[in-house]
Amino acid sequence: MGNANPSISSFKKLGTLALGLLILATTFGCGQIDISLIKPSETKETKKVTKTEEAPKEVKSKKEVKGVKQVPHIPVTKVNATEEEQQTSRIEEAQQEDESSDEKESKYPRYTWEEKSKIVKEYCSKTEKTFTRYGWGQSNCENYAWQFVRTSVNGDPLIWRTYGEPATDDDHTETTLIMCGVHGDEITPIKFCYDVLQYMEKISQGKVIDPHTNKQASLKGKLVIVAPLVNPDSYFKKRPTRTNANGIDVNRNFPTRDFNKLAMKSWIDRYRRDKRRYPGKKAMSEPETIFQVNLIYRYRPDKIISVHAPLTMLDYDGPASEHTGGKLGSRANQLLIRMSEQAKGYRIKNYPFFPGSLGNYAGNERNIPTFTLELPTSDPAKANSYWALFKESIHSAVMHEIRGKGFVALDQEQNPLREKKQSNN
Numbered sequence: 157m158g159n160a161n162p163s164i165s166s167f168k169k170l171g172t173l174a175l176g177l178l179i180l181a182t183t184f185g186c187g188q189i190d191i192s193l194i195k196p197s198e199t200k201e202t203k204k205v206t207k208t209e210e211a212p213k214e215v216k217s218k219k220e221v222k223g224v225k226q227v228p229h230i231p232v233t234k235v236n237a238t239e240e241e242q243q244t245s246r247i248e249e250a251q252q253e254d255e256s257s258d259e260k261e262s263k264y265p266r267y268t269w270e271e272k273s274k275i276v277k278e279y280c281s282k283t284e285k286t287f288t289r290y291g292w293g294q295s296n297c298e299n300y301a302w303q304f305v306r307t308s309v310n311g312d313p314l315i316w317r318t319y320g321e322p323a324t325d326d327d328h329t330e331t332t333l334i335m336c337g338v339h340g341d342e343i344t345p346i347k348f349c350y351d352v353l354q355y356m357e358k359i360s361q362g363k364v365i366d367p368h369t370n371k372q373a374s375l376k377g378k379l380v381i382v383a384p385l386v387n388p389d390s391y392f393k394k395r396p397t398r399t400n401a402n403g404i405d406v407n408r409n410f411p412t413r414d415f416n417k418l419a420m421k422s423w424i425d426r427y428r429r430d431k432r433r434y435p436g437k438k439a440m441s442e443p444e445t446i447f448q449v450n451l452i453y454r455y456r457p458d459k460i461i462s463v464h465a466p467l468t469m470l471d472y473d474g475p476a477s478e479h480t481g482g483k484l485g486s487r488a489n490q491l492l493i494r495m496s497e498q499a500k501g502y503r504i505k506n507y508p509f510f511p512g513s514l515g516n517y518a519g520n521e522r523n524i525p526t527f528t529l530e531l532p533t534s535d536p537a538k539a540n541s542y543w544a545l546f547k548e549s550i551h552s553a554v555m556h557e558i559r560g561k562g563f564v565a566l567d568q569e570q571n572p573l574r575e576k577k578q579s580n581n
């Protein structure tokens with residue numbers, strides 16, 4: 157990320173509101189996790205029904221992809237026709253690849269079940285080694301029911317895992333996408349996502365008490381998608397790097413509207429050709445970028461949390477409280493404040509977004525509230541303390557319904573929990 161040039165942020169006005177605090181009564185220790193890999197045929201169960209009201213700025217697809225009613229497109233403004241077509245076609249192909257992953261007639265190469273298992277096994281063994289090296293204990297990587305469609309530049313699987321139980325009928329399923337390891341040299345976020353996984357596992361097993369209800373916390377009506385390591389190639393290097401195996405910053409490679417006009421220009425003028433921030437010649441040229449875009453297409457999250465380090469701040473991109481956002485923006489901003497308060501008043505900073513960045517692509521252009529959590533350092537020895545600091549915030553982020561009925565407003569009547577928190581901690 158670059159120099160801050162914060163504009164006035166609406167969420168600051170909410171700063172005086174009292175906050176709801178969730179108390180997490182949890183017990184640690186790893187439960188038995190049984191499935192090692194979700195079979196392709198099972199993946200469709202987790203797919204969301206498209207919410208038609210959600211893509212106001214986007215044009216309907218010419219081709220309708222199976223299982224998805226509406227495929228948003230790259231807006232046509234400010235992009236010359238050829239490049240726009242290329243971007244669109246890359247998105248369509250990638251999208252199709254994901255959606256048809258269990259169909260034999262697909263033109264894309266497919267992994268067999270055995271091949272997939274083998275790839276994941278090798279990947280997990282590498283992950284485990286890094287956990288040992290950093291003194292993190294066991295990753296449990298091999299025990300999780302991963303999904304993956306494509307691989308990184310160097311052939312590692314780009315994996316994700318879902319938790320939750322979609323709402324029945326037409327009820328809203330609050331969907332939260334959590335991604336870590338976009339920059340492979342930011343070590344702590346990767347452990348952070350594995351802690352998130354373990355925590356979701358515990359909620360799923362009924363081992364977490366929800367402070368609002370004093371009952372078992374439940375992921376009913378919730379969908380949580382965790383992608384713990386978006387950029388494995390750079391993380392697995394002997395000396396981890398920020399950029400991927402092609403030397404591209406995958407958080408500058410998103411197909412934002414300003415990419416063609418500004419990404420290279422900003423890299424040259426603003427970053428003085430800093431290799432760590434190279435956006436690539438074309439948007440979405442990298443599998444790790446396509447991976448993130450497709451998670452957004454596939455699940456249409458209500459909110460996204462992307463974990464980085466070491467800028468020590470919580471940043472928000474997305475609809476604002478007053479103008480474009482209305483209810484959505486207001487709720488997202490309240491969540492931002494809540495997440496900060498629950499992490500000892502963690503610094504909220506309105507960081508700008510960049511050509512080709514996730515905050516720009518998802519938050520700015522698609523109105524998906526996007527939270528960037530920058531942990532304080534990349535020091536692996538501190539990873540456990542970061543999870544302890546943000547556990548409540550992540551719990552809130554998952555449970556806090558930005559679109560659904562279950563939104564809990566930030567007001568004092570509803571938050572007597574503040575007092576209780578001290579006694580329970």
Ligand SMILES: [Zn+2]
Pocket residue numbers: 338339342464465
């Ligand atoms: Zn980063």
